[in-house]
Amino acid sequence: MEKYILSLDAGTTSNRAILFNQKGGIVAVSQREFEQIFSRPGWVEHNPEEIWATQKFVIRDVLKSNKVNPEQIEGIGITNQRETTLIWDRKSGEPIYNAIVWQDRRTAKFCDELKKAGKEKFIQERSGLIIDAYFSASKINWLLNHVDGAREKAENGELAFGTVDTWLIWRLTHGRVHVTDATNASRTMLFNIHDLQWDNDLLELFDIPESILPKVKSSSEVYGNTVKEHFGAEIPISGIAGDQHAALFGQMCTEKGMTKNTYGTGCFVVMNTGNEAILSKNKLITTIAWQIGEKVNYALEGSIFIGGAVVQWLRDQMGFIQKSEEVESLASSVDDNGGVYMVPAFVGLGAPHWDQYASGTIIGLTRGTGKAHIARAAIESIALQSMDVINTMVQDSGIDIVELRVDGGASRNNLLMQIQSDLIQDKVVRPKVTETTALGAAYLAGLAVGFWNSIDEIKAQWSQEKSFSPSKSKEGISETVKYWHKALERSGNWNE
Numbered sequence: 001m002e003k004y005i006l007s008l009d010a011g012t013t014s015n016r017a018i019l020f021n022q023k024g025g026i027v028a029v030s031q032r033e034f035e036q037i038f039s040r041p042g043w044v045e046h047n048p049e050e051i052w053a054t055q056k057f058v059i060r061d062v063l064k065s066n067k068v069n070p071e072q073i074e075g076i077g078i079t080n081q082r083e084t085t086l087i088w089d090r091k092s093g094e095p096i097y098n099a100i101v102w103q104d105r106r107t108a109k110f111c112d113e114l115k116k117a118g119k120e121k122f123i124q125e126r127s128g129l130i131i132d133a134y135f136s137a138s139k140i141n142w143l144l145n146h147v148d149g150a151r152e153k154a155e156n157g158e159l160a161f162g163t164v165d166t167w168l169i170w171r172l173t174h175g176r177v178h179v180t181d182a183t184n185a186s187r188t189m190l191f192n193i194h195d196l197q198w199d200n201d202l203l204e205l206f207d208i209p210e211s212i213l214p215k216v217k218s219s220s221e222v223y224g225n226t227v228k229e230h231f232g233a234e235i236p237i238s239g240i241a242g243d244q245h246a247a248l249f250g251q252m253c254t255e256k257g258m259t260k261n262t263y264g265t266g267c268f269v270v271m272n273t274g275n276e277a278i279l280s281k282n283k284l285i286t287t288i289a290w291q292i293g294e295k296v297n298y299a300l301e302g303s304i305f306i307g308g309a310v311v312q313w314l315r316d317q318m319g320f321i322q323k324s325e326e327v328e329s330l331a332s333s334v335d336d337n338g339g340v341y342m343v344p345a346f347v348g349l350g351a352p353h354w355d356q357y358a359s360g361t362i363i364g365l366t367r368g369t370g371k372a373h374i375a376r377a378a379i380e381s382i383a384l385q386s387m388d389v390i391n392t393m394v395q396d397s398g399i400d401i402v403e404l405r406v407d408g409g410a411s412r413n414n415l416l417m418q419i420q421s422d423l424i425q426d427k428v429v430r431p432k433v434t435e436t437t438a439l440g441a442a443y444l445a446g447l448a449v450g451f452w453n454s455i456d457e458i459k460a461q462w463s464q465e466k467s468f469s470p471s472k473s474k475e476g477i478s479e480t481v482k483y484w485h486k487a488l489e490r491s492g493n494w495n496e
Contacts, residue, residue: 005446006062006073006235007438010055010080010164011243012101012265017058018435019068020442022451024461026435030062037098042105042347045098048086051164052171059231070233076172076226077239077445079246079437080164082187085139087150087212088167090160093175096147099164100139103266103305103347107138108356119205124279126202128186128193128286130354134303136163137189137206144208154209161212163187165240169223172237177224180214181240182296186288191216193277193288196296218291219245220444239445243437244268244301245290247407250440251431252462254297254455257399261386261420262437263410266350267307269389271300271397282392283352292447300397302351302389306344308410310378313346320371328413331376337480338373339364341487342381349492352392359494363487379416384484387423403427403467407436414468421468422477428468 004027009016014034019027032054037045063070083102088095100106111131114123120131129135140161144151153159162170163184169177185191185198190208192199198213217223219241225234241249244262248270251260256274261267270289277286277298289299311327314320321327343349345358362374394400404426410416411430421428433439446452 001069001072003072003074003451004068005442005451006059006076007442007445008055008059008076008078008168009243009438009441010051010078010168012081012103015051015055015058016438017055017062018438018442019062019066020439024433024439024443024458026433028062028066028068030058030065032058042108044101044103044347046084046101048088048095048099048167051099052168055168056230063231070231070235073233073235074451075236075238075445075449077441077443078165078168078237079241079243079441080168080184082163082184082242082244083134083136083139084164085136085143085161086164086167087140087143087159087161088170089153090158090175093170096150096159097143100143102134104139105133105347105356107133107142110138110141111356123189123202126192126199127189128277128279129189130283130285132354133356134350135187135189137202137208140208141206154212157211159212160214162214166214169237172226172230173224174227178214179217179223181217181219182288182291183219183242183245184240185216187242193286193298196291218293220292220448222448236449238448239441239443241290241441241444244270245288245299246440246444247437248272248299248440249290249443250436250438251405251407252459253405254459257401258405259390259393259401260405260407260436263307263382263406263408263416265307265309267304267382267386269302269386269393271393271399271401273298273300273397278397280396282396283354284389284392284396285351290444292444300393302393304385304389305347305350307382307385308408309346310342310344310381311410313344314375314378320375324409325412327375327379328415330372331379332415334370334372334376337376337380338369339366340369340373340377341483342374342377343487343491344378344381345491351389353488353492355492357493357495358491361487361491363490364483379413380419380480382410383416383420383423384481386420387481390424401426403429405429405431407431407434417468418471421470422472423481425470425474429464430466432463432465
């Protein structure tokens with residue numbers, strides 16, 4: 001029987017199960033979306049039970065539809081939307097509240113208070129992170145303070161916290177395993193990325209008892225087995241990485257200076273900085289890239305909250321297109337943006353601005369503006385936001401980017417990739433397998449169980465599908481960059 005690695009890609013809008021063979025090829029995929037809950041402006045939630053139910057469904061579906069016996073699965077790798085925060089009862093396994101999603105802004109004022117109290121340097125030095133509602137710590141604090149009885153139960157050791165990886169492993173193992181990996185821990189704002197421990201001073205600052213936290217493991221090891229009743233066999237769970245860390249590994253950006261950008265719901269630019277944790281002077285995040293055995297790789301990251309989601313907005317809210325892929329032909333139907341610039345700050349701005357109060361803006365409208373100009377401005381906004389992060393990353397690290405490896409759904413948009421190459425004045429490379437997030441989790445899981453013997457063996461599997469080189473000079477993009485920054489200024493600090 002042929003053997004496989006099963007990758008669970010627990011995303012922001014859907015859950016997927018993907019089977020990979022030993023050549024790193026995709027054998028089968030099953031996907032199911034789940035509800036986005038917007039109970040108040042700026043609030044974004046998911047139903048934890050729906051996260052679990054959809055993930056369990058796609059696992060069973062990918063096995064059944066492709067007549068794969070569970071004994072053929074050598075290991076399971078999990079990659080997940082990261083900072084999304086869940087707390088549940090240890091005894092019953094029931095969530096105490098909906099999952100608070102990474103995009104949620106309800107704790108923005110609490111984060112402002114920490115800044116006013118002068119905690120930015122202290123938090124960055126320990127966790128590598130910038131104070132923002134994006135990360136888990138302020139969300140945990142909110143849950144403990146706003147859900148009836150939660151704080152008392154937490155103090156009594158009755159509650160468990162986890163990011164989505166931890167929640168899924170808890171359910172897959174019937175509550176026998178409460179773990180996360182170093183990459184997800186490094187996104188909580190509670191983890192010391194230098195000594196690889198939960199930080200007591202950060203826990204005290206956020207008023208969070210250590211008893212609710214999972215055990216932190218490496219990104220590639222056997223954490224436990226699924227219970228037999230779920231899929232008909234006990235399958236080892238052997239790899240965990242937050243989505244962007246998994247994508248960096250899946251792109252085989254294993255050497256210092258190698259950089260990738262994932263064009264998903266948001267955009268996430270990540271540069272491998274080797275064994276050095278470079279603290280940013282320009283509001284980028286220092287994070288753990290992955291941990292394999294005792295070896296830790298660090299990275300610089302720029303998180304852009306709204307990337308491909310701007311295309312979903314054009315589709316769902318504006319009705320400009322019926323399918324996301326139609327945006328490329330619509331945007332290509334005009335030669336340029338017609339002077340229109342869009343800043344998609346629907347949930348504030350992430351790196352390198354970190355403006356929690358920025359607002360979505362479309363500027364430069366005239367009587368001649370049409371849907372195509374707005375669509376092109378939306379596409380350009382993804383590339384322009386990424387450009388700002390990449391330029392900042394080069395400045396912080398002192399490392400010039402030779403090529404940008406790209407993945408995620410929107411990386412299939414050739415117009416976007418060409419615009420990106422023009423704006424950063426560097427080569428953009430798209431691999432044959434663009435599902436690099438799921439692939440990275442599969443590689444980490446496979447290494448732990450001997451499905452692949454080494455990183456060098458995996459490197460040989462990476463191959464290019466298409467590359468894009470700059471078609472405009474630096475002078476040719478200067479006006480676009482100038483007006484983009486003017487538009488950014490006008491969107492900033494809008495909401496109170």
